[in-house]
Amino acid sequence: MKLQQLRYIVEVVNHNLNVSSTAEGLYTSQPGISKRVRMLEDELGVQIFARSGKHLTRVTSAGQEIIRIAREVLSKVDAIKAVAGEHTYPDKGSLYVATTHTQARYALPEIIKSFIDRYPRVSLHMHQGSPSQIAEAVSKGLADFAIATEALHLYDDLVMLPCYHWNRAIVVLPHHPLASKTQITIEELASYPLVTYTFGFTGRSELDIAFNHAGLKPRIIFTATDADVIKTYVRMGLGIGVIANMAVSAESDHDLVKINADILFPQSTTKIGFRRSTFLRSYMYDFLQRFAPHLTREVVDMAVSRRSNEEIESIFQKIKLPVK
Structure with missing residues (x-):
């Protein structure tokens, strides 16, 4: 053999x-x-x-x-190579990150830039896909880190670390009937056509759960995996957009009106996951903490030592996660 x-x-x-x-x-x-x-x-x-x-x-x-x-x-075998690399070339190697468009476009740019500035000899690769594709890529060893909101729980062999909570926003055109409101009800939202994320992407399940709890069925007429695509179709008058709050920029989206949807939908939590067998290089610890400052080496090692993700969750009960 x-x-x-x-x-x-x-x-x-x-x-x-x-x-x-x-x-x-x-x-x-x-x-x-x-x-x-x-x-x-x-x-x-x-x-x-x-x-x-x-x-x-x-x-x-x-x-x-x-x-x-x-x-x-x-x-x-890969871990053995990583150990050797850590001792011979601690600032040289590769890092493969699998994530969604929303994370890649809105949460990661400054982190990626600062990481590359610090580790110019680390080759960083980013793969975008659906949350299930992302988790599967890490589970199969095709990526080091998976960053997503959905689907990571499907893979028990991943160590999943909560990074931050995030809320949704509703975006409409300035002349839309809801544009003058600071808050709207789930019933009002259900009466208009919606443009939002494809099922299984970026916390979409929380949206469906909220409508189900209210006994309502959303009029979803268009879905996409990309928040920028969703905003494009809102601009065309296709419907109301429901997207991650972080995906709305005052500078680039000045032609849209943003309405906070905090009271309509529960917060979602973005997590970063990796295989339990992964040997974390020093620069990988650094990336984790750049993405989520509370993920210190001590906290990460403590999480890795736990047997299940339920036990890992207990570590973070006393840690207040940031909200984006």
């Missing part, structure tokens, strides 16, 4: 059992991957993948356990 074989089977799963795509991603040949996967199966005496002709169709029950352990082994 070789590490290369373990990497191959993990990457095959990461590429949805498409061996051709896996070969392209690993810059190797498709027959080479197929041959080494077969050799590993022969050595273990079990099938990792079920097949139909030359095509892989699913991961077998034995294969699921093997893949899970293979991920852990490869994660430990």
Whole structure:
């Protein structure tokens, strides 16, 4: 059994059992991957993948356990490399952050800039996607940190650290009937067409819960993953926008009227997550604290030592998170 074989089977799963795509991603040949996967199966005496002709169709029950352990082994190998790098080149390395558009556009720019200024030899990469895609990327080892509001709870193998609370805002055109109001009711909001986030993005579930509790059904006529896209369609008169408060700027959105929606919807909490097996480099601790000042090395290490995310939550009960 070789590490290369373990990497191959993990990457095959990461590429949805498409061996051709896996070969392209690993810059190797498709027959080479197929041959080494077969050799590993022969050595273990079990099938990792079920097949139909030359095509892989699913991961077998034995294969699921093997893949899970293979991920852990490869994660430990990466951790060994990280330990070596920490001692030889403490300010050199890479950092992969997976997040949503709202975080990338409104919460991270100044943090990214200050981080790059401090660590010019760290290669920083940002991947945007849906919250479930983000959490999955970190769970599979394709990213170091996941920053999102939704979906991180779906992955028990992630350490999830609460960073800040945030509220929603309603944006309308200046001539809209609601533009003169400082507060509106959920009933008023339900009477107008809404433009908001796609389900599963940026705290959208809290919006749906609020309407359900009021026994109302929102008239959602357009959804998008990007707050800037939502504001564009509000400007076109398509409907009222319901977006994160941080996504409304007095400078760039001076043609829109913002109405705070604090009393309509509960606060959402943005969290940052990483695999329990991750060896945190010094610059990674620094990134965590830049993003959320209360995430000191001591607090992060304390959270990592806890067995579950429920126990981690208890650490933050006495910490007052900022509100954005």
